[in-house]
Amino acid sequence: MGLLLIAEVALSRTVDPVTFGEYQFVRQMLPMLVAATIFGVDQALTRMIAEGGSDDLLLPVVWRSGRLWLILAAPVVACSAYYFGIGLWGCIALAVAPMALIASELVAAALRASGRYSRAALAQQGYRLFAAVTVLAAAAISMPSITGVTALWLGSAIFGAWSIIHALRTSSRSLRPNRTKMRRLRIMGAGFGISMLPTSAIDWVDQAAVAYSFGTLAESGHYAAVKLVTVYPFVTLASILGFVALPEVVKRASSLNRRVWRTATICTAAASAAFWCLCSIPLTFMVPVLLGRAVDHSAIWILCAVGAVRIFYLLPSSVLGAVGTSRQLATSGFVGILAVGAEAAVILFVEAADPVVVGGAGLLTATIVRTSVAYFIAGSAVKNAKKSQAEEHVLLS
Incomplete structure (x- = not known):
């Protein structure tokens, strides 16, 4: 997160205010969209596992939350483009990133509850690390200004896939929980x-x-x-x-x-x-x-x-x-x-x-x-x- 702070300061000085405003709009909106879709299940999962429960609910919750986002994605992207003028790359980020971040957030919740904070942090914050490195590299070599929002959705996709693989390897694979x-x-x-x-x-x-x-x-x-x-x-x-x-x-x-x-x-x-x-x-x-x-x-x-x-x-x-x-x-x-x-x-x-x-x-x-x-x-x-x-x-x- 600290590295992302440095990257965004660099981005704010290398792109025009409209582009930076769009980037910040997307980045700040992503956590809100994930929170609205998961609707507190990540925190509840952390609490239940920390109280002594198992992680057999993890994959069913990931699957059901992902299906819900598929329903919500179209109106969210349409409203962002119509009312706030978000461009094509911003719309792609708003459509793709939440799906991956849902998986990352839920896997991180299970890892937090079991005390594996390093892996949990990687699952939850990995996309920010990827975005930070990408934005800094883009600022250094003067790449196009679309790099900011592109880094967000690409990083979320990478760490979302990593989280799903980790969940499949370590938790119960049943999609029919108690x-x-x-x-x-x-x-x-x-x-x-x-x-x-x-x-x-x-x-x-x-x-x-x-x-x-x-x-x-x-x-x-x-x-x-x-x-x-x-x-x-x-x-x-x-x-x-x-x-x-x-x-x-x-x-x-x-x-x-x-x-x-x-x-x-x-x-x-x-x-x-x-x-x-x-x-x-x-x-x-x-x-x-x-x-x-x-x-x-x-x-x-x-x-x-x-x-x-x-x-x-x-x-x-x-x-x-x-x-x-x-x-x-x-x-x-x-x-x-x-x-x-x-x-x-x-x-x-x-x-x-x-x-x-x-x-x-x-x-x-x-x-x-x-x-x-x-x-x-x-x-x-x-x-x-x-x-x-x-x-x-x-x-x-």
């Missing part, structure tokens, strides 16, 4: 899916709203470039920690109580605030140098605040994922939709000449709302963890 286990996976996955959609949407709606509000993908490209070098380092750290957090919290769920929750809140809040202060100051001077143009300092501080809140969000999201019931997870997602509406409203109705400031203000508003919702529901889950889990087992029975 009905009770599949039912629990679906119920829990629905909760995870609803809970995760607002976060995925937040990371894409800001760029779409900036493009719509200011009229061109060029403004979205300018905003995406600044967001890339400010928020992305925080998100990279949060992704690494979150990759390990859920399975490890699941394994230690029995020791989680209100005292531990309060202590974790204080420590995480302090760490997030420290990261904000320590990163904002150097980035204020580094971002204009990296991008080769002037950037409003207030926009950088706003976007760094977004990153700091994202780090704090790790606490409620991992705890809620480990001990929360399907109902609590779904409630977090339904209420979290308010964050997406708040983000769009700020970007579309706040008048300002700088798209980076407007986009950053909308993204920060949405991130704070989403984190607050998740935190209060996670606190409730900690308070009533044993009672809620007992009720859910009765419901499943």
